[in-house]
Amino acid sequence: MKTFRSLLRQRLRRDRWQLIVWVLVIGLLAAFSAASLNNTYGTAQSRIEVMHLAIANPAILVLRGLPQGTSLASVTFFEIYTFLALLAGLMSTFLAVRHTRAEEESGRAELVAATEAARITPTVATIAHGLIANVLVALAVGLGFIANGLPAYGSFVAGAAVGGAGVAFLAVGLFTSQLMSTSRGANGLAAAVVVLAYFLRGIGDSIGTVKPDGVHMVSAWPTWLSPIGWGEQMDAWGTDNWWPLLLDLAFAAAVIAVVFVLQSQRDTGASLLAERAGRADARASLNGPLGLAWRLQWGTIVGWAAGGAATGALAGALASVVSSSIANDPTLVSMRKALASIGSGGTGSLTQIFITAIFSIVGVLAAACATQVVVRLRQEEAGGTAEVLLATPVSRVRWLLEFMLVGLFAVVIVLVAAGLASAFSAVGAGDSSSMIGASFAAASAQLPVSLVYLGVLSLVFVVVPNWSIVIAWAALGLGAFIGIFGSFVGIPDWLHQLSPFTHSPVVTGTGDWSGGIWMFAIAVVATIAAAALIRRRDFAIA
Incomplete structure (x- = not known):
């Protein structure tokens, strides 16, 4: 337990400025978007119009979100949630890779493993660090919305949707760190998964079904393949569903369990996808x-x-x-x-x-x-x-x-x-x-x-x-x-x-x-x- 606390403090201290920047940027984007939308779409008629515009244009649905009503809060969730979840996902994958694969690549992980911390405790500390980071993001998003007059309960549901997506992608970053032999490869693959999840959600929203009232939509099946899409189903300030958050947590738990199994079966510094053997002689193009x-x-x-x-x-x-x-x-x-x-x-x-x-x-x-x-x-x-x-x-x-x-x-x-x-x-x-x-x-x-x-x-x-x-x-x-x-x-x-x-x-x-x-x-x-x-x-x- 003592080594866990020491490693967690080390991670929090090492990332303190990066974490502050990520949390502030995501929270301020939430707050600023809520304030701007209040100024731009302050009337019910303008919000009805913008929902009609979005539903008529699949490209906007791909880029923005799922229409779920015309209240100011619902339009805010439609406009900004997917972008905030994308940022939370990137933050989480970078954090996971930085404290796992990058540590192995530099040789520091082997030094830590030689202590009583062994190989499991650093990973557990990284998971705790990622959870803390996403809880802070969720709170920052919720407080940013509340500061602009949106209902408090729905604001924290929206924050939980963002933080839940971040937790799911934290597990993705840990998994790609097991697959790839370099931190660059692990980061690239994890970021590609985050972007793919964003567009899967977008495709599902764009081909979804419009409800009879003309301002609500039901997502198609591709949305359910994406952690970002799961957060949409929480419908902040609407039905305020908490159960989709369980999908994020269950997905993260399942992937992390696989990570522990894979980590126990490989050598430190090795990866599941080994690097190909190089040529005996370098090409002439590598001469500079x-x-x-x-x-x-x-x-x-x-x-x-x-x-x-x-x-x-x-x-x-x-x-x-x-x-x-x-x-x-x-x-x-x-x-x-x-x-x-x-x-x-x-x-x-x-x-x-x-x-x-x-x-x-x-x-x-x-x-x-x-x-x-x-x-x-x-x-x-x-x-x-x-x-x-x-x-x-x-x-x-x-x-x-x-x-x-x-x-x-x-x-x-x-x-x-x-x-x-x-x-x-x-x-x-x-x-x-x-x-x-x-x-x-x-x-x-x-x-x-x-x-x-x-x-x-x-x-x-x-x-x-x-x-x-x-x-x-x-x-x-x-x-x-x-x-x-x-x-x-x-x-x-x-x-x-x-x-x-x-x-x-x-x-x-x-x-x-x-x-x-x-x-x-x-x-x-x-x-x-x-x-x-x-x-x-x-x-x-x-």
Whole structure:
């Protein structure tokens, strides 16, 4: 028991700042969304209209949630719950991998296992740490809603829905740590599961059944495959069902039981999916940092490109159908404005506006791919492998810039994959060939945003390396939420303007690339500054 308490305190102390950031960000997003929605949809008529808009547009249901009424509280749950659950899931998987597979990878787990703590107690301490983190998230979400006048009981049901999803994904992170041989692989697989759960829930919501009142829906079966979908069924401020929380807890308990069985059967440092044996001789392409950077990250890049292609295919397949339904229904004329706000405004056909709006999500995927390149820079530095590479005739500037060049290639690959998938699916659905140009225009508009994240976060990595990973993912998450959905929920304009996604070039109508030009300039300046400053600092090994 004493070793358990010591290990739990060590985890809480080690993660204290990261945990504070995660809890505050998730809680403040809940509070801010509730306040903004109260200002934007304060009347019953406006809330009825927004529910009709959402139910008429499958894409919005995929991105937002399940309509469950028109009260201010129910609309708030519809708007923000799935995004908060996604963040809680990522927080939990990163936490699980950081204290399990990453500890084995660094060799610290073997040292701890040599003490009376053995191998089981550290895992139990990690589980307790994750539970505490998700309880804090649940409380922060509940208090954030209560602070904006929403009923207290339903607020804590909503918080429990978010925290329950986080607990389920904590178990997923522990399981992927058993499967994969590296923390990078475990994090990547766990994050992919979280995103898959998000979209499974979205697919189930989009093909669900509308109730006779026209403002409630029943999810289809794919929603029940997702912990995020289980939280939706708690119906905060509606029926306030607590039983779906038992699904989260039962799932977590079952997966954790499997984790303990697997951990007892393998050696420390080993994994169920062993790394393949390497070649006897390295390829010529690995003779420099560029080829090495590509080799280390090509699998991750393929994963982000697949996500971009799937989103692009969804945009192309649904564009004309959704646009026709909006154009033919006089009660849905404000949907054009809503879609334009998601896609950085602009004029043009409804089909073009719809594709541009959905490609904002592709922009998030491309920016995430660029962010992961910067994260890899920090991991190489913290793991000590960068210093080994720099002991050869490779300068720090070359090492940095060639990693960033891989980031540029990665962003282009994600956007091209999305553009091709959108064009082919649109033409396959019977749209005109002009949709090919619209798809690639929408994809190209996301390039400046991705390059801003690549350049600015590289500068952050050079200036504050120990904080670079936390800042990188926080900047991406907040930027995406504020930029893409900010105007939809009525956040202040000054805050909306802080997000790079707000300034994506407008490619519909006459078009406007002024925002893109400014972002290109910022990316170039940040890259030059990063290259200049990296020559003057010591490498910080974790």
